[in-house]
Amino acid sequence: MQEKHEGNGSFTNELIRSSLSLVDFEQRMIYLQLKYPGIREIAAQRHHSPLKISKRFTNSDLMEVIASLSAVGFFCQQDDSPATFIQITREFETLCNTSFKNPDNCRWAVLNRKNRLTHFLDTLRGTLVELSQK
Structure with missing residues (x-):
């Protein structure tokens, strides 16, 4: 005891x-x-950019750019490993003061369009061609 x-x-x-x-x-x-x-x-604190998406454009337009840049491996991390789609998306969200509720679904919607698959990218290309001819 x-x-x-x-x-x-x-x-x-x-x-x-x-x-x-x-x-x-x-x-x-x-x-x-x-x-x-x-x-x-x-x-x-979350850093905010002074920029935002113009009213003429949408998050879907931005997703065309993000999906394309991600697919070609345009971005990498400091150690040269490829940046993930989500990392790239989060950086663009910060840059453009916007957010994607479900980035994977948004990317899927962009990639599975039946009409005007790359409308925004075509607009960018057309603008570059036009500027180069001035």
Whole structure:
């Protein structure tokens, strides 16, 4: 019975030490937040671009570009590994201040069009040809 009581006391002491350690940690966190008030905002900030998609165009038009660039492997990561379709999409979302609810479905819709498969890309091409002839 004595051993059980001593073991129980040791366990209780360990719980108290752990609790005090957590309280100490919380105090240090509060101190750091008081010392550096903007520290929580830095991590939560999402960068916004001053750009947005013109009213003449849609997210589907943008997806034509994203899907094409992704398919040809236009973008890569810092270690030269290929960027994923989702990574590229997220960067364009930030650049254009827009979002795709389901990027994979949007890409699928663009790739499976029956009419005007590459309407926006054709518009870009036509504009380049026109500019080059001026």
